Amino acid sequence: xxxxxxMDKREIIISTAMKLFAQKGYExxxxxxxxxGADVNPAMISYYFGSKEKLFEKLVEYKAGFLKGVFAxxxxxxxxxxxxxxHVVVDSYVDRMFHNPxxxxxxxxxxSLDRRPKMKDAIFEILxxxxxxxxxxxxxxxxxxxxxxxxxxxxxxxxxxxxNHLLLSETMCRKILQKGKDFNPYxxxxxxxxxxxxLKKLMNAHLLKNIKTKK
Amino acid sequence: xxxxxxMDKREIIISTAMKLFAQKGYExxxxxxxxxGADVNPAMISYYFGSKEKLFEKLVEYKAGFLKGVFAxxxxxxxxxxxxxxHVVVDSYVDRMFHNPxxxxxxxxxxSLDRRPKMKDAIFEILxxxxxxxxxxxxxxxxxxxxxxxxxxxxxxxxxxxxNHLLLSETMCRKILQKGKDFNPYxxxxxxxxxxxxLKKLMNAHLLKNIKTKK
DNA sequence: TTAATTTAATTAAACGTTTGTTTAATTTCA
DNA sequence: TGAAATTAAACAAACGTTTAATTAAATTAA
Numbered sequence: 331x332x333x334x335x336x337m338d339k340r341e342i343i344i345s346t347a348m349k350l351f352a353q354k355g356y357e358x359x360x361x362x363x364x365x366x367g368a369d370v371n372p373a374m375i376s377y378y379f380g381s382k383e384k385l386f387e388k389l390v391e392y393k394a395g396f397l398k399g400v401f402a403x404x405x406x407x408x409x410x411x412x413x414x415x416x417h418v419v420v421d422s423y424v425d426r427m428f429h430n431p432x433x434x435x436x437x438x439x440x441x442s443l444d445r446r447p448k449m450k451d452a453i454f455e456i457l458x459x460x461x462x463x464x465x466x467x468x469x470x471x472x473x474x475x476x477x478x479x480x481x482x483x484x485x486x487x488x489x490x491x492x493x494n495h496l497l498l499s500e501t502m503c504r505k506i507l508q509k510g511k512d513f514n515p516y517x518x519x520x521x522x523x524x525x526x527x528x529l530k531k532l533m534n535a536h537l538l539k540n541i542k543t544k545k
Numbered sequence: 546x547x548x549x550x551x552m553d554k555r556e557i558i559i560s561t562a563m564k565l566f567a568q569k570g571y572e573x574x575x576x577x578x579x580x581x582g583a584d585v586n587p588a589m590i591s592y593y594f595g596s597k598e599k600l601f602e603k604l605v606e607y608k609a610g611f612l613k614g615v616f617a618x619x620x621x622x623x624x625x626x627x628x629x630x631x632h633v634v635v636d637s638y639v640d641r642m643f644h645n646p647x648x649x650x651x652x653x654x655x656x657s658l659d660r661r662p663k664m665k666d667a668i669f670e671i672l673x674x675x676x677x678x679x680x681x682x683x684x685x686x687x688x689x690x691x692x693x694x695x696x697x698x699x700x701x702x703x704x705x706x707x708x709n710h711l712l713l714s715e716t717m718c719r720k721i722l723q724k725g726k727d728f729n730p731y732x733x734x735x736x737x738x739x740x741x742x743x744l745k746k747l748m749n750a751h752l753l754k755n756i757k758t759k760k
Numbered sequence: 761t762t763a764a765t766t767t768a769a770t771t772a773a774a775c776g777t778t779t780g781t782t783t784a785a786t787t788t789c790a
Numbered sequence: 791t792g793a794a795a796t797t798a799a800a801c802a803a804a805c806g807t808t809t810a811a812t813t814a815a816a817t818t819a820a
Contacts, residue, residue, distance in 0.1 A: 356573075358571075362806090373807080381806075438714075441716070442714050443654075454717070480746070485747075488743075491703070501656070528700070529699075532747070532751050577780090590781095591782075
């Protein structure tokens with residue numbers, strides 16, 4: 331039985347691999363580096379996971395659970411107005427990004443590569459399911475007359491794209507916001523609020539039909 | 546003297562490397578692959594460029610020229626209104642992305658990695674120079690009373706982020722737009738117009754003060 | 761509770777490949 | 791004839807993985 335509060339060695343390896351893959355990329359990280367980072371013999375990675383690639387797959391499978399079906403409930407929720415639902419979507423995406431930036435670095439880099447098509451497909455399926463749910467929300471807003479007749483797909487791309495562009499590179503983020511090296515974007519509550527605020531205002535102006543009321 | 550219309554061998558190597566780096570990443574591409582793709586002996590890469598890494602640096606230096614100072618003139622241009630300037634910025638970013646998607650794949654992946662800090666800095670400098678020019682344009686719009694008092698940095702992030710999110714992964718793009726495998730995003734004039742249109746409308750709604758007029 | 765036995769975890773060393781690069785010989789072309 | 795271009799072969803280093811031996815832990819038998 332696994333001792334209470336003692337991290338399983340498999341988990342140490344996975345989280346070490348996650349950190350390194352996010353930093354240096356999959357092919358840029360050696361098995362020996364992971365092993366040394368996890369304070370483990372290099373042979374243990376094959377022993378536990380079978381291979382480096384299977385470790386990667388396990389890692390994604392293990393962490394991707396958090397992304398599954400987070401918006402499924404939102405579509406049929408009647409206690410929110412449509413624009414409020416969009417705000418929930420914005421907050422969820424921002425939350426998720428701040429909660430596990432390393433994993434998102436990893437995901438997006440993997441998606442931009444022409445490698446490991448099976449894993450890419452698995453990732454796409456999860457992301458796409460969420461995308462479709464959000465699409466439904468915006469479509470509902472248009473159908474109900476609350477929203478303008480916008481380009482739905484690109485509108486969602488604007489939400490996710492804004493967040494990604496700011497947070498997929500720490501250095502980029504610091505340069506854009508003119509912060510010093512001691513500024514850690516992912517630990518800044520202020521930045522998180524700032525992004526949420528900006529996106530909500532952006533979506534209000536873009537989606538809502540009525541005359542703009544300054545906040 | 547280089548024969549007319551005959552591509553220099555160095556250029557063949559560079560464009561082959563570009564294609565492969567964009568597809569598989571820098572560490573995921575071997576010198577032998579590049580050589581074979583360029584129909585050249587592997588030793589030629591060291592002979593011409595000194596090393597794989599120096600080839601990479603040369604490649605970036607060679608291609609980054611197109612990005613230098615494209616908005617410098619725009620700031621002091623008086624024949625455009627401020628919102629028209631923003632439209633020019635949108636079109637420029639979209640144009641650039643469609644013109645050389647491979648290089649942008651490569652740039653953004655490199656920026657998201659913790660490797661080759663010198664090259665990252667060089668890239669940042671170029672991108673940041675443009676960023677500052679665009680910032681000035683938006684600031685001008687706010688100061689003149691034409692624009693709302695928006696979050697300038699994040700507004701620009703929304704422009705670039707939208708484009709990147711859609712185009713940094715071909716598969717992602719196809720899935721989002723529900724297109725088949727024969728659809729090539731970078732050759733679709735329709736998509737290019739669609740992105741430009743969306744971003745201009747988004748910026749109009751977000752930036753302009755006056756009552757929204759439906760198009 | 762011990763002792764014996766089996767299973768699992770861990771190790772250092774070596775495996776065969778592939779990596780980027782260099783060498784030294786040869787060809788090409790001015 | 792001489793410099794540049796090109797080649798096949800070899801280089802050491804690093805790669806992911808396997809092996810075989812050893813230690814630790816769990817299970818069973820007494």
